[in-house]
Amino acid sequence: MTSPPGPLYVTRPMLPPLAEMLPLLEDIWSRRMLSNDGPYHQQFESALACFLGVPYVVLVSNATLGLLLALRQSRMCGKVITTPFSFVGTSHAIRWAGLEPVFVDIDSETLNIDAARLPEALDDQVAGLLPMHCFGRPCDTQGIGRFAKEHGLPIVYDAAHAFGVGDAQGSVLRHGDFSVLSFHATKVFNTFEGGAIICHDEATKRELDLLKNFGIVDETQVESVGLNAKLNEFQAALGLVQLVHVEGYIAARRQREQNYRDLLAQTPGIRLATAVPGTHNHYAFPIFVAPDHPLGRDGLYLRLREHGIFARRYFHPLISDLPMYRQLRSADPARLPVAKRVSESILCLPLFPDISESDQARVAALLGPP
Numbered sequence: 001m002t003s004p005p006g007p008l009y010v011t012r013p014m015l016p017p018l019a020e021m022l023p024l025l026e027d028i029w030s031r032r033m034l035s036n037d038g039p040y041h042q043q044f045e046s047a048l049a050c051f052l053g054v055p056y057v058v059l060v061s062n063a064t065l066g067l068l069l070a071l072r073q074s075r076m077c078g079k080v081i082t083t084p085f086s087f088v089g090t091s092h093a094i095r096w097a098g099l100e101p102v103f104v105d106i107d108s109e110t111l112n113i114d115a116a117r118l119p120e121a122l123d124d125q126v127a128g129l130l131p132m133h134c135f136g137r138p139c140d141t142q143g144i145g146r147f148a149k150e151h152g153l154p155i156v157y158d159a160a161h162a163f164g165v166g167d168a169q170g171s172v173l174r175h176g177d178f179s180v181l182s183f184h185a186t187k188v189f190n191t192f193e194g195g196a197i198i199c200h201d202e203a204t205k206r207e208l209d210l211l212k213n214f215g216i217v218d219e220t221q222v223e224s225v226g227l228n229a230k231l232n233e234f235q236a237a238l239g240l241v242q243l244v245h246v247e248g249y250i251a252a253r254r255q256r257e258q259n260y261r262d263l264l265a266q267t268p269g270i271r272l273a274t275a276v277p278g279t280h281n282h283y284a285f286p287i288f289v290a291p292d293h294p295l296g297r298d299g300l301y302l303r304l305r306e307h308g309i310f311a312r313r314y315f316h317p318l319i320s321d322l323p324m325y326r327q328l329r330s331a332d333p334a335r336l337p338v339a340k341r342v343s344e345s346i347l348c349l350p351l352f353p354d355i356s357e358s359d360q361a362r363v364a365a366l367l368g369p370p
């Protein structure tokens with residue numbers, strides 16, 4: 001298999017054969033039902049719940065709005081414990097929900113919030129938790145769940161990276177009060193833009209269904225202060241077709257992860273993230289560059305760029321170092337030493353289901369001694 005010519009980006013969205021989409025598009029064109037809980041939306045929602053093995057799915061237009069709605073629905077008020085090592089959308093959703101993020105340091109192996117550090121963040125204003133399964137590596141759901149239960153706190157998991165991820169007992173999406181998936185173009189499973197909230201009872205699903213459509217019950221009744229977070233019929237149809245292929249995408253990613261592991265096992269100055277059974281790396285393949293590496297993380301990043309390879313420093317800078325968050329007490333770098341170290345050493349290599357072996361070998365060679 002050969003990768004497409006030209007620049008090698010950190011990810012490349014997967015699309016099903018166009019021919020598989022055409023009958024659905026013709027149907028949408030003829031019915032002219034384009035949004036607002038149309039037939040493809042309903043079919044995709046049921047098919048997705050079945051595929052993921054979860055009881056209730058609420059499709060949304062993107063994960064950011066999904067997080068915002070889940071936070072609203074959990075009726076948190078005050079502060080939310082979260083990770084500084086994530087995409088900025090995680091904390092932005094907290095702010096848009098009128099809440100304040102409290103950053104807690106991460107675990108150096110899982111790259112997720114360190115459950116042992118949660119008690120340090122607790123005060124009487126903390127109203128809930130928003131952990132994130134980073135690169136599809138499951139959080140310490142037992143530790144987080146125990147802490148939340150002890151203090152009566154709801155949990156919203158940012159599961160933007162966790163499509164198809166399981167632990168020994170099943171899908172990671174069964175944990176917490178809500179989990180929110182992203183179907184953005186860059187994700188393992190994409191509908192161009194999109195996402196879903198996973199919840200665990202019918203009444204909550206109904207309320208979220210209303211919230212994502214302005215709170216409208218019928219022509220005369222509006223029950224809540226909702227907004228517009230709907231997935232449209234085109235995206236739902238694409239989602240249905242993508243579901244047929246996603247297991248193949250994931251298997252191909254796993255095989256390419258193993259290729260990188262084999263290629264990079266002996267490369268000096270580079271450490272690989274430990275493999276986690278049942279998961280697959282999301283977006284990209286993370287490596288950690290040793291502080292005494294002759295080029296350093298940023299030098300390697302630039303060397304790859306010079307050769308048309310666009311690796312990414314996910315997640316650098318930390319959210320807690322961004323101007324709108326760094327004045328928070330919990331954003332003090334001295335409180336977040338592990339996140340700081342990881343953020344300064346991580347480099348995410350291109351990984352997607354159809355990256356060629358020769359491109360992976362080219363990336364690996366450039367990471368070796370000059």
Ligand code: T4K
Pocket residue numbers: 009010011012013062063064065086087089090132158160161181182183184185186194195310314
């Ligand atoms: N929570 C977490 C933990 C997240 O990671 C994200 C999103 C969210 C919440 C919010 O989910 P959504 O509201 O988006 O559903 C990208 C994505 O835009 C973002 O969705 C994602 N996380 C984040 C980690 O990555 P950028 O700024 O790095 O994207 P960009 O445009 O630089 O794309 C990366 C590379 O992918 C490009 O170099 C080329 C390639 N690409 C990208 C797109 C959009 C393509 O080949 N085709 C494309 O259509 O944020």
